[in-house]
Amino acid sequence: MGGDAPIAPVGADWRRLFDPRDWFLEPCAEAGSLFGLALESPEPLHDERSAFQHIQVFQSRHYGRVLVLDRILMLTGRDNFIYHEMLTHPVLYTHPHPRRVLVIGGGDCGCLREVLRHETVESCVQVELDERVTRVAERWFPELCEANGDPRATLRFEDGISFIEQAGDASFDVIIVDSTDPIGQAARLFSRGFYHECRRVLGEAGVLAVQSESPLIHTDVLAGIHREMRAAGFPQVSALQFPQSSYPSGWWSATLAGGAKAHKAPRAAAPGRNRPVTRYYNSAVHRGAMELPEFLARRLAAD
Amino acid sequence: MGGDAPIAPVGADWRRLFDPRDWFLEPCAEAGSLFGLALESPEPLHDERSAFQHIQVFQSRHYGRVLVLDRILMLTGRDNFIYHEMLTHPVLYTHPHPRRVLVIGGGDCGCLREVLRHETVESCVQVELDERVTRVAERWFPELCEANGDPRATLRFEDGISFIEQAGDASFDVIIVDSTDPIGQAARLFSRGFYHECRRVLGEAGVLAVQSESPLIHTDVLAGIHREMRAAGFPQVSALQFPQSSYPSGWWSATLAGGAKAHKAPRAAAPGRNRPVTRYYNSAVHRGAMELPEFLARRLAAD
Numbered sequence: 168m169g170g171d172a173p174i175a176p177v178g179a180d181w182r183r184l185f186d187p188r189d190w191f192l193e194p195c196a197e198a199g200s201l202f203g204l205a206l207e208s209p210e211p212l213h214d215e216r217s218a219f220q221h222i223q224v225f226q227s228r229h230y231g232r233v234l235v236l237d238r239i240l241m242l243t244g245r246d247n248f249i250y251h252e253m254l255t256h257p258v259l260y261t262h263p264h265p266r267r268v269l270v271i272g273g274g275d276c277g278c279l280r281e282v283l284r285h286e287t288v289e290s291c292v293q294v295e296l297d298e299r300v301t302r303v304a305e306r307w308f309p310e311l312c313e314a315n316g317d318p319r320a321t322l323r324f325e326d327g328i329s330f331i332e333q334a335g336d337a338s339f340d341v342i343i344v345d346s347t348d349p350i351g352q353a354a355r356l357f358s359r360g361f362y363h364e365c366r367r368v369l370g371e372a373g374v375l376a377v378q379s380e381s382p383l384i385h386t387d388v389l390a391g392i393h394r395e396m397r398a399a400g401f402p403q404v405s406a407l408q409f410p411q412s413s414y415p416s417g418w419w420s421a422t423l424a425g426g427a428k429a430h431k432a433p434r435a436a437a438p439g440r441n442r443p444v445t446r447y448y449n450s451a452v453h454r455g456a457m458e459l460p461e462f463l464a465r466r467l468a469a470d
Numbered sequence: 471m472g473g474d475a476p477i478a479p480v481g482a483d484w485r486r487l488f489d490p491r492d493w494f495l496e497p498c499a500e501a502g503s504l505f506g507l508a509l510e511s512p513e514p515l516h517d518e519r520s521a522f523q524h525i526q527v528f529q530s531r532h533y534g535r536v537l538v539l540d541r542i543l544m545l546t547g548r549d550n551f552i553y554h555e556m557l558t559h560p561v562l563y564t565h566p567h568p569r570r571v572l573v574i575g576g577g578d579c580g581c582l583r584e585v586l587r588h589e590t591v592e593s594c595v596q597v598e599l600d601e602r603v604t605r606v607a608e609r610w611f612p613e614l615c616e617a618n619g620d621p622r623a624t625l626r627f628e629d630g631i632s633f634i635e636q637a638g639d640a641s642f643d644v645i646i647v648d649s650t651d652p653i654g655q656a657a658r659l660f661s662r663g664f665y666h667e668c669r670r671v672l673g674e675a676g677v678l679a680v681q682s683e684s685p686l687i688h689t690d691v692l693a694g695i696h697r698e699m700r701a702a703g704f705p706q707v708s709a710l711q712f713p714q715s716s717y718p719s720g721w722w723s724a725t726l727a728g729g730a731k732a733h734k735a736p737r738a739a740a741p742g743r744n745r746p747v748t749r750y751y752n753s754a755v756h757r758g759a760m761e762l763p764e765f766l767a768r769r770l771a772a773d
Contacts, residue, residue, distance in 0.1 A: 187490070190504060192504070192506075194506075194508075197532075198532050198533075199507060199508035199530060199531040199532030199533065200505070200506060200507055200508070200532070200533070200715075201493060201495070201504070201505070201506030201507070201508075202503070202504070202505065202506075203495075203497075203503060203504030203505075203506070204502060204503055204504070205497075205502035205503070205504075227502060228502040229500075229501050229502030229503070230501075230502065230503070246686065249763075382713075383549065383713065383715055384715075408713075410685075410686070410711075410713060410719070410720060410721035411720075412503075412686055412687075412719040412720050412721060416713070416715040416720060417713060417714075417715050417719060417720010417721055418713035418715060418720055418721075445764050446763070446764050446765045447763040447764060447765065448763075448764065449761075449763075449764050449767075451761035452761050452762070452763055452764075454758070454761065455757065455758030455759065455760075455761035456758065457758075458752075458754035458755050458757065458758035459755070460552075460749070460750040460751075460752075460755055461748050461749050461750060461751065461752050461755075462749045462750065464752075
């Protein structure tokens, strides 16, 4: 595509025709790839350094607003619906009656909003380390934060691992880990010790869902998550895959883990007007997302 | 991702740190996005202007070799298996006994190779406009061309539309259209008149498969293909979606169309050693790929 390309292709005089300042550009070192979005202006709409990270918001030309943490793209207005729906609805439709939900990370509040679309949910606690991410989201992505005032929602700003270590046994039905990549602070959210605590806090019937990187370029990470989850005592572990055009490779995954009594197959979505309105998720898509490509199924079975 | 990014992020002195000549960069004008691959060298391995187009091959750092036509990325060594498998195996496992197969376009011969993995296939005719694409593929992508010498294969270099206009009624069981984007020469391969000719050449039991662009950023193109196929007399039209990390949005689609007697659901893959070895496709993935996200299902049903 790109017949009316605004910038010059290989072979032209790049230095004259291409000004990288007009783009948000994110290299992915491990894949040797680059993703870019044309910006309305090189000046960010918002730019601050919180106690934890550099938070920026840009206005793109065709992808809406873009949230960037430490120069890594977190979400765009155009395609975050796929990620947020696939990190929340599959796990909520796997548990037979999810009442008590915990979101670790997820400071943009997109997961919280999707969770609270479910009528069975009586409480949803969001534990985000950096309060500034949520305050920035409230200002620049108000659509993601429209459920923040729901009486069932509790927003806490503290370390997710400390929170879960102090939580009671079997005190949540569903835990959703909406983390950044497994580097820096977030690496601990991909560890066996953390999964072991989740297992305790969920009990035998609870289900855990975590974002688990790209099936194509992070196959080893995905396999490692499966291995550590099983080692932490989850007998049921399964991956779901879905497109996410603004993340490296355009292809992303979630991994679900359940105890001995956890359901694995999705129950049907509630019929009629109480069913959450979705743009990506439906029951058939849920089942389809669990059918893994040959190379991935073989890799996950090998460990 | 990209913690060890080799190039500078937004806000740095781009002109000093980022040299676009080290990258293959492809803008997608209609999405305001950019995809890039780090190159081993800015010098192409191959660079020629055929009678029809500019053909280039680059050596990327992590995606293998890259075939570029008129500055648009056609395939990479790393991820073309997904596209080629999903354009061929679903249609070949939909027809109950595919014997006579026609590939329009597909000069890189990747589809031809996948087709000839099926033992039922007695002949496969590939009709590519530009012989130079195939000759370049034979030299630089020999793995895609390993079936070119199969006695069941016929390689023709001529206009696909003229070929199909002269083909007999019900003379093929399966037609696969592995075209470039619907601009320039290739636009005619997305027209009602072309689909009408395919319908005639396939008869009542035959099945057509075409590449049908990105579900996310070309939703209107995909809906138009469905509309034109139905108008051309195909009562059964269905889309399949799959990841393709090196195409715009990282998400792509194929559309299948069949006559009144065509099967719609896939038959099971042949068991045992005669089953084609695949890296992406399997029967469950085939069914999963047909489960469309809500927004796409609604859009395709609206026409």
